[in-house]
Amino acid sequence: xxxxxxxxxxxxxxxxxxxxxxxxxxxxxxxxxxxxxxxxxxxxxxxxxxxxxxxxxxxxxxxxxxxxxxxxxxxxxxxxxxxxxxxxxxxxxxxxxxxxxxxxxxxxxxxxx
Numbered sequence: 001x002x003x004x005x006x007x008x009x010x011x012x013x014x015x016x017x018x019x020x021x022x023x024x025x026x027x028x029x030x031x032x033x034x035x036x037x038x039x040x041x042x043x044x045x046x047x048x049x050x051x052x053x054x055x056x057x058x059x060x061x062x063x064x065x066x067x068x069x070x071x072x073x074x075x076x077x078x079x080x081x082x083x084x085x086x087x088x089x090x091x092x093x094x095x096x097x098x099x100x101x102x103x104x105x106x107x108x109x110x111x112x113x
Contacts, residue, residue, distance in 0.1 A: 010077040031082050038075035
């Protein structure tokens with residue numbers, strides 16, 4: 001799967017959640033709800049990473065970590081969709097900018113990138 005296929009699948013799941021939320025709660029999530037959900041997922045991810053590093057005990061092991069990483073990716077894809085951010089174009093540009101900034105700092109410090 002490529003990023004576009006991930007995005008399309010994420011949007012299909014988003015649409016299913018909209019139907020479920022309308023059915024169960026009478027409303028869909030607002031964009032801010034997705035941000036809050038993402039923050040919760042990141043918190044869970046942090047706990048699972050701590051468990052992987054041996055500083056917490058949480059059941060689920062690697063399967064739980066894989067699930068939470070997927071949840072976080074889904075949230076990022078949906079937030080990009082909701083805010084009309086084209087990750088396929090901005091991600092490579094952002095990574096290039098970061099690479100250039102880091103390399104420049106390493107060169108200033110006497111190390112070669």
